[in-house]
Amino acid sequence: MSDLIKCIFYSEFHNIYGTKILHQYPEGFVSNEVFEGFAEYIIPKPKLCGKIITLTAFDYKILGYPILMQDVKYHRNALLFNLCFVFDKSTDTTNFNQIVRKLGTILRTLEKETEYLFNQSKEIGLKDQPDLSKILETLYIELNTYGESTFTVDDANTINVKLLSRPEEPPEILPHQVPVLVEEIDTTNDSEWDLTVLQILPYIDGVNYVARISKLTEIDINLVSSCVQHLVYYGIVKMVDIFQFSNIYNPTPKIRKLANNLDMQRECQRYIAISGATPCSFEFIFSLYSSLSIDTTFREYCLENSLTSWGIDERAFIMFGVINGFLRRKQRYPLLTNLQSLDSLPPSHKKHLLNGTKNYDEICCILSIGVEAVEKLLFEIAHPDSFIVILK
Amino acid sequence: MKRKVLLMGRSESGKTSMRSIIFANYIARDTMRLGVTIDVEHSHVRFLGNLVLNLWDCGGQEGFLESYLTTQRDHIFRNVEVLIYVFDIESREHQKDIKNYKSCIEAISQNSKDAKIFCLIHKMDLVPEDQRDTLFKNKEQEIRQASLPLKPTCFRTSIWDETLYKAWSSIVYSLIPNVKVLEHNLDKFCKICEADEVVLFEKATFLVISHSARKVHKDVHRFEKISTIIKQFFLSCSKSQANFQAMEVRNSNFAAFIDAFTSNTYIMVIMSDPTIESSATLLNIQVAKSHFEKFINSTSN
Numbered sequence: 001m002s003d004l005i006k007c008i009f010y011s012e013f014h015n016i017y018g019t020k021i022l023h024q025y026p027e028g029f030v031s032n033e034v035f036e037g038f039a040e041y042i043i044p045k046p047k048l049c050g051k052i053i054t055l056t057a058f059d060y061k062i063l064g065y066p067i068l069m070q071d072v073k074y075h076r077n078a079l080l081f082n083l084c085f086v087f088d089k090s091t092d093t094t095n096f097n098q099i100v101r102k103l104g105t106i107l108r109t110l111e112k113e114t115e116y117l118f119n120q121s122k123e124i125g126l127k128d129q130p131d132l133s134k135i136l137e138t139l140y141i142e143l144n145t146y147g148e149s150t151f152t153v154d155d156a157n158t159i160n161v162k163l164l165s166r167p168e169e170p171p172e173i174l175p176h177q178v179p180v181l182v183e184e185i186d187t188t189n190d191s192e193w194d195l196t197v198l199q200i201l202p203y204i205d206g207v208n209y210v211a212r213i214s215k216l217t218e219i220d221i222n223l224v225s226s227c228v229q230h231l232v233y234y235g236i237v238k239m240v241d242i243f244q245f246s247n248i249y250n251p252t253p254k255i256r257k258l259a260n261n262l263d264m265q266r267e268c269q270r271y272i273a274i275s276g277a278t279p280c281s282f283e284f285i286f287s288l289y290s291s292l293s294i295d296t297t298f299r300e301y302c303l304e305n306s307l308t309s310w311g312i313d314e315r316a317f318i319m320f321g322v323i324n325g326f327l328r329r330k331q332r333y334p335l336l337t338n339l340q341s342l343d344s345l346p347p348s349h350k351k352h353l354l355n356g357t358k359n360y361d362e363i364c365c366i367l368s369i370g371v372e373a374v375e376k377l378l379f380e381i382a383h384p385d386s387f388i389v390i391l392k
Numbered sequence: 393m394k395r396k397v398l399l400m401g402r403s404e405s406g407k408t409s410m411r412s413i414i415f416a417n418y419i420a421r422d423t424m425r426l427g428v429t430i431d432v433e434h435s436h437v438r439f440l441g442n443l444v445l446n447l448w449d450c451g452g453q454e455g456f457l458e459s460y461l462t463t464q465r466d467h468i469f470r471n472v473e474v475l476i477y478v479f480d481i482e483s484r485e486h487q488k489d490i491k492n493y494k495s496c497i498e499a500i501s502q503n504s505k506d507a508k509i510f511c512l513i514h515k516m517d518l519v520p521e522d523q524r525d526t527l528f529k530n531k532e533q534e535i536r537q538a539s540l541p542l543k544p545t546c547f548r549t550s551i552w553d554e555t556l557y558k559a560w561s562s563i564v565y566s567l568i569p570n571v572k573v574l575e576h577n578l579d580k581f582c583k584i585c586e587a588d589e590v591v592l593f594e595k596a597t598f599l600v601i602s603h604s605a606r607k608v609h610k611d612v613h614r615f616e617k618i619s620t621i622i623k624q625f626f627l628s629c630s631k632s633q634a635n636f637q638a639m640e641v642r643n644s645n646f647a648a649f650i651d652a653f654t655s656n657t658y659i660m661v662i663m664s665d666p667t668i669e670s671s672a673t674l675l676n677i678q679v680a681k682s683h684f685e686k687f688i689n690s691t692s693n
Binding site: 076 | 425431
């Protein structure tokens with residue numbers, strides 16, 4: 001891990017001089033001149049205290065959490081301070097926000113309970129309390145090297161901080177999507193697991209779509225969606241489409257990853273082989289994936305290439321591709337030729353399903369019918385108008 | 393009509409405390425609870441109807457002062473009507489204080505050369521009474537010297553007595569447009585009522601706006617004393633949820649009538665002629681109200 005943190009400094013508002021840096025590591029990194037340029041954002045007006053403030057000045061990005069502690073024991077009735085991290089202008093600092101906030105809160109608590117900061121500024125340490133400058137040094141070195149840091153403040157308090165990366169917000173879970181387990185879950189310790197998760201887990205088999213899981217478990221679909229969303233957030237589950245032989249699949253540019261990644265190739269061979277059969281050569285598998293680039297249904301494709309005769313599980317073949325992102329599903333979207341006829345209809349009318357934003361999977365889920373029957377039903381709904389099907 | 397008023401001085405000299413007492417109804421003791429002023433704190437105070445005092449309470453720490461004189465110079469020192477500079481009489485850093493004052497004077501003369509300058513020599517209550525006059529005179533001399541070619545008006549002040557009101561009344565008085573005409577009208581009113589003296593106060597702050605006298609009175613500090621007393625009484629009334637409306641104080645020598653006058657003022661009429669009935673005076677005040685209401689509003693337009 002390269003030295004992301006360029007400097008850590010502790011700053012306080014001094015009653016005569018104003019905002020000053022009291023300790024910094026490495027020493028002298030931020031010169032007084034430079035500091036004066038942005039000092040007003042380090043100790044800001046009271047309304048901005050207690051908020052994470054990021055500012056870019058000169059070539060640096062500075063992250064701080066200014067704190068105001070009101071108490072009559074302080075001169076001017078308040079203590080104002082800020083523990084800040086300095087980075088390069090281009091660094092993405094979102095993962096550090098939590099750490100800066102946590103450290104600020106810790107200092108506030110320490111001050112409240114043991115007058116730690118007050119003692120530090122008077123340079124009278126209680127003999128067990130470490131120097132703040134030492135703490136800054138520890139934080140700087142350890143966070144840069146290991147991404148985490150531990151330091152003791154006194155016999156009662158040990159502080160741990162860790163740089164955690166926050167996963168991306170998962171997208172909305174749609175009722176016609178299928179959750180697939182991509183990590184093992186050990187649920188032997190029932191009492192520690194959320195009840196809903198325990199109940200829906202057996203139905204996550206790569207076949208059941210969310211609406212179906214809700215029906216089978218008799219749990220409200222919003223709860224099921226929320227549950228699945230959590231599992232996606234923690235990387236345990238990935239969402240795929242309903243697998244049907246009438247689906248059309250195409251390779252994506254990510255197939256290059258498969259071509260270059262030996263581990264993924266080996267995993268692929270194992271995963272798609274029917275149990276008991278010998279795995280095919282990877283070159284052959286790769287040529288199969290590549291030849292998916294035509295708009296035929298998977299059914300037709302399987303007939304042409306007779307995957308099963310080669311010992312390949314057809315479903316697993318598709319699943320592996322979709323989960324690893326190098327296959328994508330081409331969806332069918334019905335679009336009414338006379339869109340204007342929708343304007344006069346109430347929003348709940350079935351004809352709106354043909355407005356071009358809903359694919360067949362979704363429509364089947366909403367109408368609770370199979371894909372074979374959906375086209376006929378759509379013709380009836382569209383009458384007297386007609387519709388076209390867009391492949392996307 | 394907006395008037396920009398700068399309030400400057402070293403840190404802890406008492407700027408925010410004064411402002412809080414005059415404009416925010418603090419009592420002196422409450423000012424101990426105030427926190428430090430970070431950079432400039434702006435407040436808008438409505439005065440006499442349409443007059444708005446745009447008060448810039450400037451934090452006095454060195455870091456801030458540097459910024460005011462350099463990066464914020466134009467922003468701070470332009471379009472200033474009044475500069476109020478506060479000196480802490482107890483300050484140990486004499487030379488530095490004068491030096492900083494000079495820098496501000498220089499900035500003001502470059503950016504708002506017509507601004508009126510008031511210097512408040514503050515915390516006089518901490519000086520033994522017998523030394524106050526000399527100390528004030530010396531300080532005033534020093535300040536006058538440092539201000540050349542500009543001419544400040546100096547006051548001695550303390551939040552614990554009426555001197556605070558005297559200084560701020562004078563400051564505000566200098567901001568009221570057409571104040572001479574107002575005084576002329578008050579003179580006429582005083583004559584008509586056959587009053588000893590008539591004083592006009594601003595409603596919220598109880599600062600004296602104008603006065604007129606037919607009889608000379610020996611206590612020149614009576615105005616600020618009355619401001620202080622009435623304001624305290626006013627605040628006590630509010631604390632007990634009572635609305636102060638009017639007051640009549642009478643003894644064998646005089647009668648004082650204090651009443652709401654126009655929408656932004658209070659009036660005090662002092663009568664020592666025992667032959668005049670109080671109802672007559674009250675009637676006179678009543679009749680004068682509408683005349684002055686029109687007049688004051690047009691004054692501040």
